[in-house]
Amino acid sequence: MKLFERAGLLLVLFFAAIVGAEAVAAAPPAQTLSELACQFETSTRLKAGGQVEGSYIWRLWRSGREVEVYQVGSRDGEAWMLDGAGGVMFARILHPERAEVVFNAMELRILGRPADWARCASLVSKSLLEQLKRDPQSQVFQGLEVFEYSGLIGTEKWTVRWSDAEQLAVSIEVDSQTRISTTVLMERYALKDQPWERLRARGYEQIGYTELGDNDTDPRMKRIMSRMGISCSHNGCSVVCLTPSAASRK
Secondary structure (H helix, E strand, O other): OOOOOOOOOHHHHHHHHOOOEEEOOOOOOOOOOOOOEEEEEEEEEOOOOOOOOEEEEEEEEOOOOOOEEEEOOOOEEEEEEEOOOOOOEEEEOOOOEEEEEEHHHHHHHOOOOOOOOOHHOOOOOOHHHHOEEOOOEEEEOOOOOEEEEEEEEEOOOEEEEEOOOOOOEEEEEEEOOOEEEEEEEEEEEEEOOOOOHHHHHHHEEEHHHHHHHHHHHHHHHHHHHOOOOOOOOOOOOOOOOOOOOHHOOO
16 A cells, blocks of 8 residues: 555545656745635546546645645545745644644655645646646636646646636646546635634644654554554564555555
8 A cells, every 4th residue: 555545635646646757846836825725626537438437525725834635525634734944744634543644854755755835735736837838818717817738748638727826726637548537626715714624723633654663552553554554563663664565555
């Protein structure tokens, strides 16, 4: 089981699975991002017969230094936070366990998952947009002026509607050989006016990633490790030892 795989959230399943590229660490954007709370719908349909393969609603909360996402109806959430030293931290929010497992920027690099802050905050990376052609003619989407970016990335046709004002992708379509995946902004609010409760606002216990290994005989820690697809028989594991492997798949 790969790390971060069980949450079922867009930033993992949609972008990691469809783009298929390794994450690349990127410096935080220079501009100040607007603080938003958004609801999106992501769906995938097969091109043969048009059958819907999957569809789910998910939410994003974005402040100047933090992005949280949560798939409606799931047990987990995820968050990315700027650490003040140019790095990006990650938190896996485990609702049933009332806990957040926090990975610092160095741990993410060791695990091969450095975070791109721009992609976390805007849904697409700047490097991805640079590979697409921008239509100079703007459109209006839910009261926002947006520009359409389109083109091929590998064998996939990408179409992205992008708001310069919000620095946010409001719709994304990826047309591959077998399926079409779309993500569309459904609702948008100023963060201060958002109508949904955030998991991070509940005050769950924060657990550092390496604390799992230091306490791997504790029943609660063992449950958390199991939920994250981590399996280890040592007493006091290193970061590398805690890296999920094929042996821990379930």
